[in-house]
Amino acid sequence: MRNKLVIPCFLGLLLSSCNPTKYIADDQKLYKEGDVVIHHDSMALDRKEAFETFLESSLMPKPNKKLAGIYFKLGMWNMGGGPDSTDNFVRKWLKKNGEKPVLLSDVNREYNQNLLRGKMENLGFFQARATSDTIIDGKFATVRYDAYPGKIYRINSVKMDVDSTTQIGRSILESKDQTFLKEGSNYNLDVIIGDRERIDNDLKHKGYYYFSPDNLLVEVDSTIGNNKVDMFVTLKPETPAKAKQQQRIGNIYIFPNYKETTGSNRRRIPRGTEKYDDKYYIVDRENRFRKKVLANHIFMEPGKLYNRWEHQQTINHLVNLNAFKFVKNDFVDSADSTNTLDVYYYLTPMQKRALRLELIAKTASVYNGTEANINWTFKNAFKGFETVTLSVFGGYETQTGGNVNLNSSYIRYGTEVGINWPRLLSPYKWAPGRRYIPRTFLKVGYEFLNRRTAYTLNSFTTNFGYAWKENEQKEHNLTLAEIIYVQPRGISDEYRAQMDTVPTLRHIVDPQFSFGPNYTYTFTNTMENKTHTFYAKAGLNTSGNILGLIQGADYNGGNIKELFGTAYSQFVKAEADLRHYMKLSPNSQLASRIMIGTSYSYGNSRSLPYLKQYFTGGPNGLRAFRARSVGPGSSLPENLGEENFFADQTGDMKLELNTEYRSKIAGMFHWAAFVDAGNVWLQREDVNKPGGKFSKEFLSELAVGGGVGLRVDLDFLIIRTDFAIPFRVPYRDKGDRWVFKYIDIRERDWRRDNLVFNLAIGYPF
Structure with a gap:
């Protein structure tokens, strides 16, 4: 029934879009576009095209929006009955969200000519002029504007024409070397306005509270010849006396x-x-x-x-x-x-106490579930702006598809108590700067996970440390003590039986105890409007190193040391996440990421504890592969079948590379095409994972996949869908890992085994 309704609506919109002039009178024309042509022989072609695009963006009115050459908004208005009034709900909605036709009669050519001339003069083309003509093509009309900029005027000299015997005059002259107005540069009104604001900002730092940029006058003398101008920066005579006084x-x-x-x-x-x-x-x-x-x-x-x-x-x-x-x-x-x-x-x-309830529905690949969070906040808890938080959470998740155990649903619940101080609690006199508020944090949490017929896990975590910003781009997080303690309980007989044949399952339920400091550094300038922006995050995580050295722990020699009755982990782990964003146009960009992770386990450990290991695959990694299903290395993942337990594929090292082209379609709709590559590896040989150890062959063991996706940008939320297929499968024979020749999108079994759909919130990176 739904398809029967959607298909006619879509066809109707398509037909209406193909006939955009349906409701236009015989004596009217649909305004197609305004086309600006620059006439300037010495201007480079790329500059001329950019200049034409800039001028066209200022023309009024804007023509009706198009998508792939189709007037889809105008088509909606036509489907709504055009100029006819209607009480039909669907038609009213179509007209409200559509666009009325923009007609040639709506265009004021003289206004646009003056607008173009003013834009060119503001950029230093003082002898600019513009003409226009109308081009008729059936029921459509285009207005062509011929712009003649003439020669550009450049700055010959800049003089700060202020009285140096006054305090404000001296204050202005102190910053003259920082002026934006440089000799030899093109005249530009925006630069003049920016320099007035620069002077005002400098004076505000020197006590001139009542001063304003409007108190400054920049006089321009364009009569000196050779297409040059002299500039004189001065105070307006009517500047109030109070504006000239420091406060x-x-x-x-x-x-x-x-x-x-x-x-x-x-x-x-x-x-x-x-x-x-x-x-x-x-x-x-x-x-x-x-x-x-x-x-x-x-x-x-x-x-x-x-x-x-x-x-x-x-x-x-x-x-x-x-x-x-x-x-x-x-x-x-x-x-x-x-x-x-x-x-x-x-x-x-603010209200001193607050209680918030969150209900979440989750869906990812083959899993679906719900989660509830109750968060209680106590602000200014100890009269020093401390914030105390108490969170209680619970959730349920179950599998609804795929070839993993259908009984692998789980229940999790737990609590976390945290305190945040807006200062550094340290016995040492240490201040990273006063521009940003440094933070001291303490968190203590407990989680109980019940994986139904498999096992239960009790997890305890404690974190204490500092977070501070060096500047707008650089942020530091130093956790002096991170303690993770995990104890398994209630391991079922069925799970134990499979542990003997699939040792990876045993690693999941090993007792885990790690403690030690970790540090994270983050740099980003993605908030800046630049062609190239970057994001970089690097971290170092350690556990049990000093204690293990003191006690002489030796896993290989059978001298495993314990703390509070549990063997503790001893490792050093380092990782980096590097991203580059290149703006290709106002509505498109190329985003790339490289993630590198490595570790060294020694003394009391042979490998990283399960919670610290690396994995890849899933909606934010290798999107052509299921989550935690790739690697390690070229080892063959355990195909356990539908009646068995899923074994996560994890490792001690990781390399992942992603690149994604992103572009806007129209309105809130965007699309992307992407390629992902990566894998994880083990630090040491594992007889149960042949080919899993990191070696010089690691590049040939990269899994590769790609696909396309749709993004819906709701401003406050981005909903992302991705369809991906594998290009290279690392566990196949070395000469047969590229699988392009096996792609058969028409074959049902191939689609079931290889086409991966991901639904997620936000961009992957």
Whole structure:
């Protein structure tokens, strides 16, 4: 029934899109596009094309949107009845979400000609002109604009024409070497505006609170000849006297329990309020906040010149304390002295306690499930902006397809308690910088996992450490103590029987005990509007190294040491995630990633504990292979059949490479084409995994796959679908690992075994 409805609707939309002029009167034309042609003999072809595209983007109105040459939005409007009114719900929806036809009569050619001329003049083409003509093709019309920029004007000289005998004149001249206006550069209005804002920003750092970029005038003399201009930067004569005076900070008042009121009562300071640290009046009658901690996040001080950076940093810190719902501040002329600003901070606290319930439905390849999380948050727990969190979670997941044990569903539940301090709790005087708030964290968690007919696991974790940002691009995370303790219980007889024939299953239920520090460094500039941006994350994880050396632990010699009755892991693990994003156009990019992971287990361990091992495959890795189904090396994965337990394929080393072309289709719809390659390997030989050890043959053991996918960008959420097939299978014979010749998309059995569908949230990288 659904297909019977969808197919006619689709055909109707297609037919309506193919006849976009259906409701256009005989004396009207559908506006197809505005085409700008630059006439400039000395301009390079690529620059000319980019310039034409830039000018075309400013033309008004915009023509109807097209997808693959089809007026799909206009087609929806036509299907909705066009200009006819209707009470039909479907037709009303189609008209609301469609587009009315943009007609030639809607185009004001003279306005666009003036617009083009103004755009060219702003870029230094002072003798620019533009003409236009209309090209009719049946019921369609194109407007062609011929743009004649002429010669571009360049900067001959720049003079800061200010009075150096005044304080503000000297302040402006101090930063003249940082000007954006460079001799020999093209005249550009945007650069002039940017230089005025640069001067204003510099003056704001020097105390000129009341100054504005509009107080600056840049005069241009274009009569000197040779297509050059002289520039004179000066103060406007009407600049207010107050804007020319530096302002100092007077009294600073902080209201950390502020509630919205009206009138002048909000600035009333209760009698007896004393300065804290001889700097700040903190009005906190209920004593809800520790004054010392609050004062650490106020950058301004009485008597100092106003400074925009200190102003912004104070606001940023107060917001990022995650304790205040609203952060406002006022600067008021002091009644006690001239050129002095009293500062008022009005801080409205968030609700101290909050309870949140999350219900999640999950689907990934062959697994489906649900999960519930209850999160309780206690803000400002100890009056120093600490945040205490308590989470209780539970979930159920079961398999709905594939060739893995259909009884491998599981139940998991647990809890985690965490404390976050907005400062570094350290016996040493260590401050990574005041621009960003450093954090100290402590987390303690427990999880119970019941894999029904197989086994149960009890897991305990503890993490204590620091997180801080060096700048906007660089972030550090140092966990001084990470403790993981896992004990199996209730291993079924069926699972034990298969452990004897598939040792990989035994590794999953080995007791695990690791402890030690780890460190992660992250760099990213992906928030910048550049052609090439990068993301890099590197980490080092260790466990039991010092204790193992002291005790002389030796796994191979049978001298396995225990702590609290459990053998502990001894290893060093390092990994890196490197990503590169290349912008190809405003609506497309090429994203690439390389992930490298290695480890060295020794002393008390022969390999990494299961929770620390590497794996690949799945919606965020090798999308042509099921999760945890690749490797190690060229070893053959255990084909256990539908009535047996699935053995994850894991390793001690990992290499993964991904590249993905991403492009916008229209609106919220995007598509991608991708290729993934990778594998995992073992540190040592394993008789149960022949070919699993890392060797110089590792490149020939890379699994390779690729495919295409659709992404739906809802702004707050990205829904991703990927269809992928394997190109190279590492466990096949060495000369027969590329499988292109076996691809048969029409054959049902081949599709069942090789075509992998992934549904996920967010981009894979």
